[in-house]
Amino acid sequence: MSANSRISRAFKNAKKLPLNSQSKYVLFSDCHRGDNGFADDFAHNRKIYNYAISQYLLNGFTYIELGDGDELWENKFDTIFRANKDTYLLLKQFHDKDRLHFIWGNHDMDYRNPKNITKNLSYYYESSTGKEKELMPNASFSEAIRLEDEEGKSIFLLHGHQADWFNYLFWRFSRLLVKILWKPLQILGIKDPTSPAQNFKELIKVERHLEKWIRKNKNQMLVTGHTHRPRFPDTDELPYFNDGSCVHPRCITGLEIENSEISLVKWYLVTHENGTMQIVKNILEGPENISFYIN
Ligand SMILES: [Mn+2]
Numbered sequence: 001m002s003a004n005s006r007i008s009r010a011f012k013n014a015k016k017l018p019l020n021s022q023s024k025y026v027l028f029s030d031c032h033r034g035d036n037g038f039a040d041d042f043a044h045n046r047k048i049y050n051y052a053i054s055q056y057l058l059n060g061f062t063y064i065e066l067g068d069g070d071e072l073w074e075n076k077f078d079t080i081f082r083a084n085k086d087t088y089l090l091l092k093q094f095h096d097k098d099r100l101h102f103i104w105g106n107h108d109m110d111y112r113n114p115k116n117i118t119k120n121l122s123y124y125y126e127s128s129t130g131k132e133k134e135l136m137p138n139a140s141f142s143e144a145i146r147l148e149d150e151e152g153k154s155i156f157l158l159h160g161h162q163a164d165w166f167n168y169l170f171w172r173f174s175r176l177l178v179k180i181l182w183k184p185l186q187i188l189g190i191k192d193p194t195s196p197a198q199n200f201k202e203l204i205k206v207e208r209h210l211e212k213w214i215r216k217n218k219n220q221m222l223v224t225g226h227t228h229r230p231r232f233p234d235t236d237e238l239p240y241f242n243d244g245s246c247v248h249p250r251c252i253t254g255l256e257i258e259n260s261e262i263s264l265v266k267w268y269l270v271t272h273e274n275g276t277m278q279i280v281k282n283i284l285e286g287p288e289n290i291s292f293y294i295n
Helices: 003-013 043-058 077-083 085-096 114-121 165-169 171-187 200-216
Strands: 015-018 024-028 062-066 100-103 123-126 131-134 144-148 154-158 221-224 240-242 251-258 261-271 277-289
Touching (some): 003 144, 043 085, 043 261, 043 277, 062 085, 062 154, 077 085, 200 221, 200 240
Parallel strands (some): 015 144, 062 100, 154 221, 221 240
Antiparallel strands (some): 123 131, 144 154, 261 277
């Protein structure tokens, strides 16, 4: 199956969520939540991330994660959970309000199987009481989502590895390589070479496939993650967006949809003269009206 038909299939089977002027969606991806060890690229951004999503929780946003949330290639889920319990308890609050949707990527492709969703995310063990507690039973997972307006026009959300034949077809093999070869090397600072985020030529190829699909499909607006490279097109360019990642060296990036507008934002840490530190948000691109991109 070609990249093009994989993307088309995902588009056809996508879960639909409503899009209107009241909608508030925040899109993040590629958190690669790990075990807090030296190879964990999320650990240094966890506090920034947790504060950011707590603000979206307060402000009525629905959280959509565009894949590679849990780094299941390198870790067992219980070690990920122990390192990120505070994050999962925040996600649970979105879940309890029916404002949480996950898309699976290549690093958390295990979630294609509902059994793994139940096993990892339904309950957790609380060591202080020795009891199981509810986490996110029936968490919403899908390969793709369409945010659809009343006229049937939509924003198509996808992880993006469907355009990356190696990571789509050989993800089990890649996972094995990462587990046995690259995790030990990553501790020394060497990055996983199967990731398009580390390989500019591959990244360009993945983006080209996605752009080709958009052109073939009447300029369908598309948002992905996977490459870790944020993208926000001008209104006269092809409507391909990328939310970046939550493992940038000093910040996290994401996309906000609010008041029928879309913006690319970054959350990061600033240090003031008196030694206090503050987590702040910057708008990198936009807000731009969605009607320029959607058709
Ligand atoms: Mn990925």
